[in-house]
Amino acid sequence: MNLHNFTSALDSLSNQELINRFNQEVGNSGWTSSRGEFLLALNRQFTDRGIDFSSIGDGASLSLKNKIKLAGNIILILKA
Structure with a gap:
């Protein structure tokens, strides 16, 4: 997939589903x-x-060190 395909796929997700997708990436050290x-x-x-x-x-990068949750429109880090 490319950026356009990923964008289209993510467009259809709810905010909570976006958080879930992010959390699936935490702990994954592989890179492509x-x-x-x-x-x-x-x-x-x-x-x-x-x-x-x-x-x-920020607008350029995301930290994948910790899972997150959504509180209103603010992302909070879940403590391990």
């Missing part, structure tokens, strides 16, 4: 260009939906 495009599409979804994801990243 396709995964990079998926994470970019996810990053853009957070921005486009007005979700505050400053606790895990």
